[in-house]
Amino acid sequence: MxxxxxxxxxxxxxxxxxxxxxxxxxxxxxxxxxxxxxxxxxxxxxxxxxxxxxxxxxxNAELINLYEVIKNNVNELIDDLKQHRNDETYFYELRELDRNKEYYNHLTPIQRASRLIYLNKTCYNGLFRVNKAGQFNTPFGNYKNPNIVNEYTLKAVSSYFNKAQITFTCKDxxxxxxxxxxxxxxxxxxxxxxxxxxxxxxxxxxxxxxxxxxxxxxxxxxxxxxxxxxxxxxxxxxxxxxxxxxxxxxxxxxxxxxxxxxxxxxxxxxxxxxxxxx
CATH class of the missing domain: 3.40.50.150 (Vaccinia Virus protein VP39)
Structure with missing residues (x-):
């Protein structure tokens, strides 16, 4: 290959x-x-x-979910990513979603994957960090033009995942x-x-x-x-x-x-x- x-x-x-x-x-x-x-x-x-x-x-279950979505639903993921805004108020609204587990559990795998990429691209220093409750807690990054929708890379990774025999697991x-x-x-x-x-x-x-x-x-x-x-x-x-x-x-x-x-x-x-x- x-x-x-x-x-x-x-x-x-x-x-x-x-x-x-x-x-x-x-x-x-x-x-x-x-x-x-x-x-x-x-x-x-x-x-x-x-x-x-x-x-x-x-x-990290959210990360494995992201990779599975890239493999199985890359076009839907890209469409969802295009809806995000590089705005501080919006950032914190999206970041707070995991504080309400009942609501968060109703998000689709695509929405969860899109949220992870968005927060990763717009948070301070690209630092994925959670507190002891498992809640994302990195602040807003104030970047002028973050690359939220990296369409070519996402499609290339999806293509590789589908051509190869990749098994994703979320275990010890x-x-x-x-x-x-x-x-x-x-x-x-x-x-x-x-x-x-x-x-x-x-x-x-x-x-x-x-x-x-x-x-x-x-x-x-x-x-x-x-x-x-x-x-x-x-x-x-x-x-x-x-x-x-x-x-x-x-x-x-x-x-x-x-x-x-x-x-x-x-x-x-x-x-x-x-x-x-x-």
Whole structure:
């Protein structure tokens, strides 16, 4: 299946890999059977590789709904997106919809997907963040001309989803990996271990992802390794992570952090790529 350069992320996501995709693909095996990605997020690696067969997962149900709508109802989604206004009052009205669960649950999958894209394109710094109640809480971005309706990209992604054999799931990462067999390849991009007490990458889902979750993920990597399944994992280059994966091959790369509420905190930081193969 030919690579389509128009197939790129449709949302900006915390920890997205577009900035370092060239560094990541250098370490991905040339051939594998099924591609697994249990922390899909913005999907930069999936869209770069465009594998023929993939099982992709995210614990964020709204994000998985978005991808399913792009696959099955892209034209209806585009039509709905065209109705949105880049207006602060309108933004907060739409943002508040998830405060009323009874009303929110009556929105169609297309309306929910359209809302997610709109908020992502018009909120401050493109930061998808929810509070502990699972409510979107990023403020309005005040952008002059945000690209709310990226029609070419949406249609290209929809075309790829329909040509390939893509399975979308919304589960715990362990559950999402249960079907993996030798010959498959797994790319893991979990919420990162915070580089400081004030840093956090866990606001994309109300559940959070603390060090006990990082340990649970490492145990999942050990099981993949025991099965002879190749994996590649991204994370921050903290002492905790480097020690946790000390039995595996670790490469340090430079990544540019582009999402931070403070401009002086953006810039190049060390990240790790962990793998169980040469």
């Amino acid at each position: 030919a690579i389509n350069k128009l197939v790129t992320p449709v949302v900006k996501w915390v920890g997205g890999k577009r900035q370092i995709i060239n560094q990541i693909v250098k370490y991905i095996p040339k051939s594998f059977s099924t591609y697994y990605e249990p922390f899909l997020g913005g999907g930069a690696v999936l869209f770069e590789l465009q594998p023929k067969t993939a099982v992709v997962n995210d614990i 990462f362990n559950e999402a990996l249960k079907g993996a067999r030798k010959g498959a390849f797994v790319y893991l991009d979990p919420p990162y271990d915070p580089v400081s007490d004030s840093a956090s990458f866990t606001g994309y889902d109300k559940g959070g992802f603390d060090q006990s979750e990082q340990i649970r993920l490492k145990n999942a990597c050990d099981k993949l390794n025991e099965k002879g399944i190749k994996f590649l994992l991204s994370n921050s280059a903290t002492d905790f992570i480097k020690d946790l994966y000390k039995d595996y091959k670790i490469e340090i790369i430079q990544a540019k952090r582009v999402i931070n509420s403070k401009a002086d905190k953006r810039g190049e930081i060390d990240e790790v790529l962990v793998m169980n193969f040469e």
